Amino acid sequence: MHPHGTLPGSGKGLSRAELLAAISLAIDLGLGQPMEHMLRSSLIATRIAERMGLDLQQRATVYYANLVGWIGCHADSHELSALFGDDIAFRADTYTVDTTGLPFLRLMMRHVGRGSPGWERGIRATAFLVTARSQVATLIQSHCSSAGVLSDRMGLDEQVGKALAYVFERWDGRGLPNGSRGDDIPVEVHIAHVADVIEVHLRTGGLEHAKHVLRSRRGSQFSPAVAAVFDRDAAAIADGLLEIDVWTQALAQAPDRDRTLTAEESDELLEAMADFADLKCPFTLGHSRGVANLAAGAARHLGMSPSDITLLYRAGLVHALGKMGVSNRIWEKKGPLTTAEWERVRMYPDLTGRVLSRVNGLESVVPIAMKHRERIDGSGFPRGIAGAELTAQDRLLATAEAYQRLLEPRPDRPPLDPGGAADQLRKEARAGRFDAESAAAVLAVAGPRASRRTPWPAGLTDREVEILRLVAQGRSNREIAAELFIAEKTARNHVERVYAKLGVNNRTQATLAAIDRGLAGFPVKAAVGS
Template sequence: MAPVGEGPRRAELIAALSLAIDLGLGQPMEHMLRSALIATRIAERMGLSSEQRAVVFYASLVSWIECHADSHELTRLFGDDIAFRADTYTVDMTGLPFLRLLMSHVGRGLPHAERGLRAAAFLFTARRQMSELIRSHCGSAGVLSDRIGLDPRVSSMLAFTFERWDGAGLPAGTRGDAIPVEMHIVHLADIAEVHLRTGGPAHAVAVAHTRSGTQFCPRVVRAFDEAAAEITEDVLDQDAWGAALAQAPDRHRTLNRDELDELLRAMADFVDLKCPFLLGHSRNVSDLAATAGRHQSLPPAEIELLYRAGLVHGLGRMGVPNQIWEKPGPLTTSEWERVRLYPYLTGRILSRVGGLESVVALATTHRERLDGSGYPAGIRAADLNTTARLLAAAETYQRLREPRPHRQALTAEHAAARMRRDAGAGRFDTEAVEAVLAAAGHRTKRRAPWPAGLTGREVEVLRLLALGRSNRQIATELTITPKTTRNHLEHLYTKLGVHNRTQAGLAAIDLGLSQ
């Protein structure tokens, strides 16, 4: 946790980003953190300098930062992009075993005849297609590394993510010591973690030996072998988050507001690269939600909260295959279950970053609905405050304005009409919808005033009071101070002509404001 008064730590945010990368690789969360721990121990064993160990640490965390950007292309070739990446850890990525793996995934999910045609065509173009994907991957990975503020040396390492000791890698076929030793260590640690987890230390060492001189640098394999017990000790048993972050060279560095927003924008762009139709989605949601908050005259802290939650709301998308996101027809029940999980995964990814608790709590509610029909938790109106209602409306409006595989983008007028219909049906808050539409440039409908002259904020306070919330609980849920809560209560007592909480609760029921 960040100390009181300080912003989130950069190392924690990059560690959280690595959890999202894990999902895209089809690995359990903390795979990259454990890989970084193994890598830094190997680097120390080999006598690398502190500067080199710092490069090894961050290159381990983000070496696959761009893996999801080729998800669209991988899905066209291999079906489930996440399952394909997970399977690549089971073989040395060259020669006949790798070719058999590729062919086993080509055209998955297609009719048998069409799959056969795809496989035949792929045989003639496999290396070219994979080379193009990897060249794009490496270039974009370096850009994202720079965007999240990492040392330029980390960015330069990422050009070698798919290269091999024997020169059989891609995209340039770089070999041997022309690949920096830091990246040789990252290559081994990434694979070693998987085989350590699935087969134990002896199995991890055996895999390293099998690939020594081909995929892996013999010198790195030797260092790993000679101290395997020490290097792998407690890797699977201890808290990977804490253990890995203890190795972060800048683990105490906190971010100021501008630095935090820039890093969150980079994370937004990172996840939006997963699907072609998502490009710019998170930034647009963020801007729209914050502008809608200004239309509702929210305090600056709540507008900032909306902006940041809008940026990171979609991180959990990484855990859902593009085969589902890009499906042109109706989803199956099991596919829907995976989709409904992604806001929860957003929370899991960011839950241990100190100083972002309120952002995470808000971001995970963006698919919830007032009538309880949303997901992942089916939260109802009483537990969705103003910021949650605005974020849900902003995300939905922006999504409707974008094309999806199963529909074209809605015009601004059709999207507004759809939002208003859903608000009328009780799924969205009418005020939130009108604020979002105003932020998007629509003429808005003036809502009939609340009864008894209550303001929208006073109605929120009254609804929570009627549910038995204490002043402190009301302040926490609405992200306001206890003093502001007391002021709202005094004003609404006066307007309702009541003298205590019980009378106010009864008045809320009489006015139809208890839900």
């Protein structure tokens, strides 16, 4: 189904460690931290683990539990944004306080309803106070389970997935979701907790400030044993961290730094990265895979070379990674964007480039991925590139991405049906924004959607598939009920049955299950045959 192949000039396959390091850069964006935060904290964690005498297996778990520890957080950006306004600003602020008790409650109250009118903020803050712990617990439960699912999809050791279940637990047992405490939490996670927070305070306030933060949370948020090791050897552990080439040094510590992926494994990991990017917004379910399939299918239709087909497939998979750096408050805004908000949106293709630019073997993919929002008439972004500066591959990916987006709902409009999307694409091609040949090729492989004759997977009914798609779009039971003209209780029963049939327990897992089973409404899964 997928054009597994090698790219020109790429020599051997992609490095698994480098792709996972790139994912960590995208995670940094969603945390509101500078890129390389997670890589630098992985180095801190590795240095602590060595001094604690952990074995090689444990050190490998420390490295990756730290590097991708927050991989689930962006999957809850929709819910976090509904509560706190700017999801990225909220995450960034959580590093400034011990995440329990009054300081944390005050931080949450400062963010509740941010961006809403004053009267609405007051009402929402009062309501939140009543339900704060249960709402945050629900979010964290969802985060931990989705982090485990995502780490599994990235091909990480099952020990890493198990460790990620404890990311929000604390030494003193006041964490979530289970209130695990002390040595019931794996030592690898205790080390990751310290390394993640210490990196921020070391970078922003210096070594003495970092030591002060650690001492103030020792025995509460942090394990006394891990804190003692850092306190004793702080200068050596922190040595050179702010001056070195972090990417190179952190990859030198990666347990599988020499692991090269086959073409098929490379595509599988890039597909997992695509799903990771698309979980940022509930209305982009399956977006990147859809773009990749359209672009590769259209390239084949036009008789492009196998390497170009692979190139476009991979560019389609990774083009949206930079979206992590833009708040869901902007992505999900129903009205027009302000100038400042538009500037954030216009940045995201550049952020995709920054995330992927150091991965060996993606050199030919990255420039195409970065230009998917450019237009032939110069009206696109981020650079307003026009005409002959856009290659045939650039034009094809831009066209495929635009068509796929038209098929998906957005906060300000419902999805278009394939006919309506095709009309809109042709209109924009006639206006000179898209290449006519690319538009014709994309529409040729998209084609009308075939009527279903085979049963839905997992024993799902037509109604349950409809419900699943609405859940994946972030709709609440009340919103689903209103859309389908059914009682809220009926909607809840439907959702519970869908979850039971798929073996999932939250929106993120339901979304991934929908993608895996081809229920995301891709237009061209069958058109990209080998």
